[in-house]
Amino acid sequence: MTTAPTSTAPTPSGPAPTPGSTPPPVRSGRRGVGAPLPLRAAAFLVALVCALPLVVVALKAFEAGAGDAFALVWRPRVGELLGNTVSLVVLTCVISTVLGVGAAWLVERTSLPGASFWRIALVAPLAVPAFVNSFAWSALVPGLEGLAGAVIVTSLSYFPFVFLPVAALLRSLDQGLEDAARALGLGPWRTFARVGLAQVRPALLGGVLLVALHLLAEYGALEMLRFPTFTTAILDQFEVAFDSRSGSVLAVVLMGIAVTVLTLELLARGRARHARVGSGTVRRATRTRLGRATSLALLGLTTLTALAIGVPAWSIGKWLSRADQAMEPANLGPTLWSTLALGLVAAVVTTVATFPAAWLIARSRSWFAVAVERVTYLAASLPGVVVALALITLTIGLVRPLYQTATVLVVAYVILFIPRAMVATRAAIAAVPPELGDAARTLGDRPVRAFLRVQLPLMLRGTMAGFALVFIAVTTELTATLLLAPTGTQTLATAFWDASASLDYAAAAPYAAALVVLSAPLTYLLLHGKNEEPLT
Template sequence: MAATPAPTAPTPTGPAPSSASRSAPSRTSGPGGTGGPPALRAAALVVALVCLLPLAVVLTKAFESGAAEAFSLVWRPRVGELFRNTMALVVLTGTLCTVLGVGAAWLVERTALPGAAFWRVAFVAPLAVPAFVNSFAWSALVPGFEGLEGAVVVTTLSYFPFVFLPVAALLRSVDPGLEEASRALGYGPWRTAVRVGLAQVRPALLGGVLLVSLHLLAEYGALEMLRYPTFTTAILDQFEVAFDSRAGSVLASVLMALAATFLTLELLARGRARHVRVGSGAARRAPRARLGRSMPLALLAVGALAALALGVPAWSIGTWLSRGSEAMTSTDLGRPLWSTVGLGLVAALVTTAATLPAAWLVARSHSRVAVALERVTYLASSLPGVVVALALITLTIGVARPLYQTTFALVLAYVVLFIPRAMVATRSAVSAVPPELTDAARALGDPPMRAFLRVQVPLMLRGTLAGTALVFVAVSTELTATLLLAPTGTETLATAFWDASASLDYAAAAPYAAALVALSAPLTYLLLRGTTEEARP
C-alpha cells in the first residue's frame, strides 16, 4: 500500500525548523567548539588544575634530586617485594571478585532463585562496611588472621559488590531477544552464554574489576591491620616513621604508574567494539532459568557469601559491643561523630559546587574542552588518598605554610579524591533539564540568575543531592588522607576507630565501627535504588 505523504505546512505549536536551527548555536556549540560562557570555562579549568596539582607535586618531589637517584630508589629489593605483594593481591582479589560478582549476579537476576530481592540487597550491603572495619571483625574473630590469605579474604568480601552491581544491573535490563536469536541459530546454552551473554556484560565487568583494582591500590587500613605490606602502606611508613617525603614520593610515582596502567588495560580490554541496540528491544524480562536439583546448592552458596560478607562483621561488632559495656560508657562518640558529620557536609557541598562548571559544560556544550576538563578530574581521583595527602603536605610546607594541617587542606584532599562521585550525578541532573525551560523563563522576563534558581535548581536538585550524599559517605569513611592532614585535635570516627584498633582494644573500637557502618548505610540504599531504576525496562 502506498504511503501517504506527510503534510508540509508548519504546525502552529512550535517554530519553523529554520528558526530552531538558527537559535541552536546560541545555546550550545558543536563538538569541536569550546562552548559555554568564558567564566564557566575558567571555573572548570581552575578545578581541573587543582585536581592535577597532587600529581604534579608528587612527580616534582620524586625527581628533584635527579632521575638517576629516583631510579636508584625504585630499583631496590624492597620495592620489588612491594610490587609482588600488590600485584598478587590485585590478581587474586580481582579474580575472586569476578567469580563471586558475576556468579551472584547471574543467580539473582537470571535464575528462579527464591528471595531475589533479599539477595540483591544482601550483596550490595557489604559496601556499607568499610574494608578496615571488615579486617577488624575478622582479626577479632580469628587469631592470627593476617598476610596474603587474610588480605585476599577481607578485600574480596569488601569489594565484590563493585562487580555485582553493574553486572546485575545489565543482566536485569538486557534484551532477551538476542539470546533467543542465538538459540534459534543453533547455538547451545553455554555457547550462547559465552558469545552473547559475556559480550553484553563485558563492559560492566571490566568497569567493576577496574574499580576493585584501584581500591586495592589505595587501601591502607585493612592491609596495615592484616600486616600485609603494599605500596600504600609503605608510603605512609616512609612519611610517619622515616619522615622521608622524597622516598615516599618515589613510591607514590610507582603507584601512580600502576593506576595509569590499570586504566589503560581496561580501555584496551574494552576494545573498539560497541554493544548497543537500536530501539527499545523486547519490553520484557529475560526468562529465569530453573535450577532444579541445584537449588539447594545455589541457596547454600548465596547464603554462605552473605554470611561471610555481612554476618562476620555484624557478629564481631555486636559481640564486642556486648562485652565492652564499660568501655562503651567511657567512649566519647560525640566529638568524632560531629567532626565526621561536619567535615562530610562541608566537603560534600564544596565538591558538588566544584563539579557544576564542568558538568554544565559537558551537558550543554559537549565540547572537547569540557570533556577533557571532566576527564582530568577522573584521572586525579584515581590516586590513592595517601598520595594526595603527601602532595598537599609537600605543597603546604613548601609554599603555603599557614595552610599546613588545616581544615582547608583536608577538605581540598576530599574534593580531589571524590569529585567524580558528584560529577556523574551532577552531569546527569543537568542533562535531564531541557534548556528550553530556561529559555522560556528568560522570554517571560526573568534575568539569568532568577531563571536558573526558579527553573534549573528545583529540577536538578534530586540528582545533585544524590551525588552530594555519595561524597558525604565517602568522606565519613576515609582514613589515610584524614590521618595525614587532619588538624591537631581533630578526630573523626575513622581515625578514632583506627587509634583504638591499633592498640588491640577491640571493645573500645567497636562503637566507632558500629557508627561508621550506620553512617555508610545510605550508600547501599542510593546505589541499589539507582541501579534498579536505571535497569527498569
C-alpha cells in the same frame, strides 16, 4: 508528485528561515559537537585541583635529580612491592568480578527466591570499612595475613562495587537481543556470555576500575594484615624514616601502575553509545529456571553474605559486649557529628564537581574530556597520606591561613573520591538521550533551563548513587583525615584506629558499630539511586 511545504516557524536560535532553506541546527551534547566553554572551563578547574598533588609528588621525587630517583627505584625492595601490589590488584579484581557478576546474574536473571533480600544483603558489605573487616578476620583467624589474607578481605569488601552496577543493568536489559541470540541457536549460558556480558561491559569495567583504584590506595586493611604494598611502604617512609623523597619516588611508581590500569580500562570500554530514545519494545527478561541448582545457588549466596557481613558483625558484637566501661557515651556524640558533617559536605561538593567532566566524557568523548577524566582518576589512585602531605606543602607555602582547616580536608576528600561519583554520574548522563535536550531547546528553552527541567531529573537518581558512595568513603577514610583534620576534630574512623592501634578492641567497638550504622542507610541510595530502566 508534490513537495511537502517547508515549516517557517521561528526557532529559538534565530529568526524564521526562508522557504526552502534548512533550519539552523540546535547544538547539543552529542559526540562530535563542541561543549560549551563554561562547562569545559569548570572541568578544567576540577582537573587542575586534582592534579596539584600529582605535580607536588613528581617535583619532590626528582628534586635531587633523575639519576638518584631511578637509583631508588631499581632496588629489590621496590620489585617486591611491585609484585605484591600487582598480585593483589589482579587477584582481587578477578575474584570481585566473578563474585559480582555471578551474584548479579543469580539475583536478576534466575528464579532464585528472595531477590529483594539478596539485593540488600550483597550491597551491605560496603557499609563495613575494609580495615574493620580486617580486624574481624584477624580475630577469627589469628594467622591470617600476607597475600592470601589481603585478597580474602579486600575481595569481600569490594565485590559490591561490581555487583551493584551490573545488577542494575541486568535488571532492565532489552530481552530482544537475547531472544535473537537464542533464535540463532545459542543456549542460555552462551547467550549470557556473548550478549548479556557485552551489554553490561561499561558497568562491569567501571566497577572493576573502582576496585583497582581502591586497592592501589588501600592502607588500613593491608597494614593490619601485614601485607606490604606501595601504599604501606610510602607511609612508612613518611612516618618512620622521615624520608619524603623516597616516599615520593614510590608514589610516582604507584602513579605509573594507576596509568596502566586507567589505560586498559579506557581501551576496553570502547566508544559505543549506551542511550536510545524511548523505551521501544523493551520486555522484562525471562528468568532462567535453576531447578535442582536452586539449593546450591542459595548456599553460595548465603556463604558469601556470611563471610562478608557475618564475620564483621560477630566481631563487632563481641567487642561491644566487653565495652561497657571502656568509654563514656559522651565521647561518641561529637565524633559522630563531625563525621556526619564532613561526609555530607564532601559528598555534595564532590558530586557537583563531578558533573562537568562526567558530562563531557558521556557526551563529547573528546581528547580533552578523556584527559580530564584520567587526571581525576590518577589523582585518586594516590594514597591518602600522599595527597594530604601534598596539600600541606601547598597550603603552608601558598595559602597558610587554610592550613589545618576543614576546607583543605574537604578538598582532599574530593581528590580521593571523585572516581566514585564519576562512575555513577557518567552512567546516569549516558543513559539520558541528548535528543531530549535538543527537543526542549527547540521548544524555546535555553540550554540551562532545558538541562534543569528535562535532563537533570532523569539523571538525579543515578547521581545520588555516586553521592552515597562518596559519603561512605569519607566516613571511613583514615590516613588523610589523620593528617589534615583540624585540631580537636576526630572522626569515627580515626577514633577507631587510635583505639585499635593500642589493641583496645573494646574501646574501638562502639566506633566500628557507629561506622556501620551510619553507612547502612546509604545502601538504599545505592540500590534505588540507579535509573529504573538503564538505556543500552
